Amino acid sequence: MGTKAYFMIKTAREAGGEGYEEALKALEAMPEVESIESVSGDYDHVARIHAPKSVVSVANKILENEWIKHLEVFKVETDEPNPFLEEVCAIPAGESIRSCAQCGMCSASCPNIDKMDYSPRKIIALIRAGRRHEALSSNTMWVCASCYLCTVRCPNDVKITEMMHALECLAVDRDLASSRTATPTMYQLFVDSIKKNGRVHELGFMIRFYLKTNPFAAIKMAPVALQLLRHGRMPLRARKIKGTDQIKAILDRAQVLGGAR
């Protein structure tokens, strides 16, 4: 357990010059230094270190040597378990978020980013930092319209839209779905409609939606519904398929089998 890090180190003793070998040996001899390699460029060495307590304390210990000119923490790796990341990676295509380079192409492509608590890029960062509550209680995935523009543009093939769907499922499962958006309620009523009839009855689930969320909003929407009714585009009665018992049997079994890939 503990943390690994890479340090970029510049010494006052240039390669080939006096004391260079001694400096390298002194660094190698430190118990925290796991391996060290010489590099060219602005720095002389890159060291992989193991920090039992903190990365900063190891850095300070190295900086005690008067011949160290500069030290930069290049990368920190923690081997702390991240069950949230594992959960997201377990859904189909979820493992793709491991290859996110945080370039921000997804955020730049999103038509609804101005309505989101966290941009798609930030949501991926939150998952990889294990910050379950912040990610799952945000509104981000609920204002994603599944347009897949981020997905086709991602240079590393991260399945961002699928990840949004997975976050929605996890938020519902953990009872963390944001109350600042009505999307979870609408989705649930849509699902209920399928479970009952095998197909979606738009008028039925929309009436239930407005009653449950904001009956006054229904008044604003009434002209739209009336237009559709008038043009024969909103059947009053639900159509039930013959195989509703099949649907029930499949879903009961799916529940027993549970989630993840």
Place this chain on the structure above:
Amino acid sequence: MRYYPFFPGCSLGATAVAYGDSVKAVAGPLEMELIELEDWNCCGSTPYGSTDEPEAVCIAARNLALAEKTGLDLVTPCSACYTTLQNANHNIQTYPDLKDRVNDALGAAGLEYGGKVRVRHLAEVIFTDIGLEAIESKVVNKLTGLKVAPYYGCQLVRPHRGFDDPEHPQTLDRLITSLGAEAVPFPLKSRCCGGSLIIPEPNLALGLIHQILDSATANGAECIITPCPLCQTNLDAYQGMVNARFKTRYEIPILFFTQLIGLAFGIDPKALGLDKGAVSAKRVLDPYLAVAK
């Protein structure tokens, strides 16, 4: 004659009844027979996949299992059904353990899915199997002068790359030209209309619809065509709300691409459901109807 198992999707019996009518009307002249998949169920759409993933894939897979019995490709006219069924199919084909679990669940209903179905969008079938030349040869009523904006929406071209570019698709443009009409430049042709978010997040969706209508009309479009039931409903039925909110005066008819094909084929407008739009198509299409008769 080509035969296809047909998955209409829930909206073709409701908000997109005109799509269903026009698909039926043009199928004959296009020498396609669309055979409705027996007792199909809702694909699950985005809402199911965003509520309970393991259940959603099984719901979609029941349709794939029913389709597999026919031994033919499954064709759907709905872009949302297309993406949902395609996603489920892709995941079942990619992850063997998922396939096992789906089959365990399907087994409870006496069904099984071997992963062999190919899911296709009706637009892709018409462009690829039938082809523009065959369509052009059936045109009796050239729509000369009609300015049309081709609105692809999202899920016909994304995320599954297939017959057209995910951001700059061209097929509908070429269809419009082959019918004698003019395809106007339309920068937002594959941008999002908000989909089902129009219900829980109307402010967000109305803004997106406004941008799309603006892009089409600014380029001189007299009507918009689309291959997606959700796009049609959002752009058509909510156009009045967009006008109220943004103080605009859009009055642009939103047609299904099959309605435009039918019009050029000289089919009776009523049989194409051209009277079903919330925004009337009468003013724009009247000059072309006269020729049809």
